[in-house]
Amino acid sequence: MIDTIAPAAAPVTRKAARPPRGGGPGRSVPFFVVPFGVLFLLFYLLPIGYAIVQSLYVVRRTGTFGPATEVFGGLTQYRQVFADGPFWQSVLRVFAFGVVQVPIMLGLALVLALLLDSGLVTGKRFFRLAFFVPYAIPGVVAAIMWGFLYSPSLSPLKPVTSAVDLLSADLVLWSMANVVTWVYVGYNMLIIYSALLAIPAEVYEAARLDGAGQFRIAWSIKIPLVMPALVLTTVFSIIGTLQLLAEPQVFRSFSSAVTSTYTPNLTVYSTSSIPNFHLAAAFSVVLALTTFVLSFAFLRVTQRRGAL
């Protein structure tokens, strides 16, 4: 549920109101915490645990037509996950996707936010809204729209699509990268822009007196100050990239180059519809773990470098 939510927020360091007292305000804490806590436990923590348990089982049959029984198989499924060539290919594919697409998307978002904040642009309100519109379009619908736009026979981009096949095996990954970029630039721009608005005007004064131009102020003052917002948007983009599903799933109707194991999540889905739930659960666990480790590592590295 959280893959697309990310207004920039600085970590909270303020102390809580007061220490607990027998019959004091602390008494009502359960009322506030328990409803969310129960749902979080049931629909977040329990599934993770359940996936891990399921991934440790294998289905055994006696003979070809014998009844299937589930027996504990230890790490059998994981051995299969690590031996699965297509799965790791799909992991590498989304890595390549992320390494190229995330910097382009966030770079563009940063440039647009800085331009909006620079005072060089008239009609800020309009641009802010116009760039944000794609974010309101669900990934599935965005992918359908662009799929049509890429199709040579229908596209208003005919001069381009008749010369280059944007849905070919070589290019389709980058055509999808364009869809994701199109949807999320405005959203990331707004987060960075809000962080820029929060910088007090006095900060710029000294720089102006020293004769620093717009460009210099943006580079040396604004970008360092919005680093926390950039870190946060990067983490959410990393998570989003590893989860790629709607776009490739839709593009399977437009391009035969997109296979049923094109991204890790597609592999999970097609493995579970075989159905081989235990193996799919193992894929899910490995994918969740990879995502968690990567985003956590990114947070740690940037924090150590003093960016947060």
Added chain:
Amino acid sequence: MRENLLSRTAAMLVMAVCTVYFLVPVWWLFVGATKSSEQFTGTGALWFADFRLFDNIGDLLAYRDGVFLRWMANSLAYTCGAALLGTLLAAMCGYALAKYRFRGREVLFNVVLSGVLVPATALALPLFLMFSKIDATNTFWAVFLPSLVNPFGVYLARVYASSSVPDELLEAARIDGSGEVRTFFKVSTKLMFPALVTIFLFHFVAVWNNFLLPLIMLSNERLFPVTLGLFTWNTQVNQLPQLRGLVIVGSLLSITPLVVAFLLLQRFWRSGLGAGAVK
């Protein structure tokens, strides 16, 4: 001043190019939705031929006993319900984390925060297996209940509560004899309102966009959200070409509620986003 004019022009040029990039696909969808299927392929894709939008919408709504309307209603039920309730729950939890000190507070906060880093799609399959244990897959609740949980909303609510609800005010309410729960609903939620709208909108978008969970969970098409419905039609376009027009009009209708909601509520989410960025 000449340099200023130059950079102003360059900045406006960048903005103009980006506007074209972001809005032309939407414009194309709108124009496409107004055409008959012959005109869709036969006329210029970015300008109108005969304006048949309302006939096309009529065809869409009539198709298979109005299954599309049913999908839209489902999407609204899943998203409005989950986002409203989910925002309230996240706000309550985040508020408590910010305003009370209690045992296990740090543990709870850290666990919820780690939840932010767990991809929601990794949960879809185990959720399916859990719901199938109790024979509850392919029901409204199988999609609705997991959609209520929004750990990032809790994190945001905590940030917003500590920045916008002063402790002194809570203290004053206590002295006036107002209970904690009453204070939360009467005082704190009002102060947190822009933030709550922001959490609500982002939760709304996340659920509206959610694809893997309904894809795995639902096989009865009467329960589909609109995204899943459009997806299944789109996969059949090669066999049933008349579906293409329906997919186009349906896509247009499906994005309208969200675009309208964002336009109407922009005053709130803009200030809410800002509040989140302030330390």
